[in-house]
Amino acid sequence: MNKLKWSPHFETGSEEIDDDHRRLVGLVQDIHEAIEKNDLMLCVGLANKFLGELSDHFDREEALLERVGYPNTEGHKKYHASLLAEARELKRLCSEKDGVEKLGECYAAMVAVLVDDIIRGDSMFKSYLEHSGHRAPRKPKDG
Ligand SMILES: [Fe+2]
Numbered sequence: 001m002n003k004l005k006w007s008p009h010f011e012t013g014s015e016e017i018d019d020d021h022r023r024l025v026g027l028v029q030d031i032h033e034a035i036e037k038n039d040l041m042l043c044v045g046l047a048n049k050f051l052g053e054l055s056d057h058f059d060r061e062e063a064l065l066e067r068v069g070y071p072n073t074e075g076h077k078k079y080h081a082s083l084l085a086e087a088r089e090l091k092r093l094c095s096e097k098d099g100v101e102k103l104g105e106c107y108a109a110m111v112a113v114l115v116d117d118i119i120r121g122d123s124m125f126k127s128y129l130e131h132s133g134h135r136a137p138r139k140p141k142d143g
């Protein structure tokens with residue numbers, strides 16, 4: 001079971017998106033530690049948190065793609081929906097009675113879902129952001 005690490009290759013050119021991706025990678029690292037400690041309760045709690053954060057991230061990313069006029073926003077939305085369905089199904093499988101024995105597998109599959117978005121899916125709009133001159137500025141924060 002390899003621990004996922006943040007890599008500069010993950011950067012998309014949008015600080016907002018990169019912050020989200022960093023947080024998600026951090027959560028996956030916490031899940032890794034919970035599995036190593038055999039802390040199933042913590043693991044399930046973190047997996048729930050991960051799913052919530054992943055869903056929020058997809059919403060923010062889609063809003064950004066609409067803002068910058070990315071031509072394949074609809075396609076990327078469908079892609080997100082399929083990743084989210086996959087992640088929900090994984091969580092369901094991992095919460096089953098014999099889930100403890102499958103935690104390592106479930107973890108690896110969740111990492112694969114996240115990396116799929118960051119590396120494969122989001123690399124498609126990375127070049128759009130670069131070449132269209134959109135720097136996708138960070139959204140102003142309240143306060
Ligand atoms: Fe993403």
Ligand SMILES: [Fe+2]
Nearest residue numbers: 061117121122
């Ligand atoms: Fe994405």
